[in-house]
Amino acid sequence: MRRTLVTAALAIALVAPVAAPAQSAPDDPHVATQESLDALRSDWTAPGGVVVAGDRDDEWTVSSGTAAIGQDRPITATDKFRVGSLTKTFTASIVLQLVDEGEVDLDEPIETYLPGVVQGANDGTEITVRNLLQHTSGIPDYLQIERMLDPRNQFRPHTLAEIASWGLEKPSEFEPGTEYRYSNTNYIVAGMLIEKVTGRSYDQELNDRIIGPLGLTDTYLPEPQHKQLVGPQVRGYFGQQFAYLDVTELIEPSMGLSGGGIVSTGADVAAFMQALADGTVVPRPLLPEMRTPNDLPGSAPKYGLGVDEFELPCGGVAYGHYGIWPGYQTIAAATDDGRHAFVGMNVLNFADGSAGMSGREILGRANTMVTALCDNG
Structure with a gap:
């Protein structure tokens, strides 16, 4: 998306002061998290940032800056973000539910479920369902392809099959x-798998299997061409220093779908991650499958099936994911003992190179999430 947003930024500019970081009071029980969030926001020149964290007995929020430039509006736990690739954990969870139901086998070739879809440049008889969820398939990323960068493709609706074809037509990478x-x-192909096996849309399965049962009332997958966020929201920006472009409604939402299209809040994502860790979303016997690291060459050797592993400085581990969408950076995880944390910021820059990094690398630089998970007050 880099080329399109840079072009847009040249045409439109928003210049406004950004609120100063919140100052921790001497009796603030979450000083460490507040200081980490302030530093993270400063590092990436974000208008605002938020942490939503807690355990089974309590939940708390710290905020820095503002949800919208020109307003003094701290981000709350119920303000909506475009959470990008945090969607992948939802998608992987649905696939694992289908595994539990005997409808899908993780080690079966994707050709079994989607005959003729993955062929030619990529071989669906060799790529398993596990390879898809683990990012070990060798299928190229459609987000790095020319069609994704074409503005004409960013302002019209898309289907899972169309978007998948953009990556599948390129030669396998390994x-x-x-x-x-x-x-x-x-994860676009995984969304197609879900639809084929269930005979229902990805959106229906998402709602009936996760959003509804967990009561995630502020979480939804936007309909194609519905660019406006519903209800209280965090505005997303491109830019830095004192020049920002509001890109909240710039990109066609069906560019993400089962790979990155969900809109949610810090409270809802934290609740989902905790329910996942507790065995409520994916049956507990399948959690070891989900968490088993790939242990392969690459940037995330601890990545499992839609979750990554985060070692905590206070001991133990958390499992979660990270997300990027133009204007937004998010990350969330939970532990087996009931701790959970969501971190979100409302900026995504390109000039400083952050767009070429994973969400985990961006948000992990200040270790804000792990600080929150270890912050017992």
């Missing part, structure tokens, strides 16, 4: 199962 390389196309 033999399936030999390397890890993050590819959004994997």
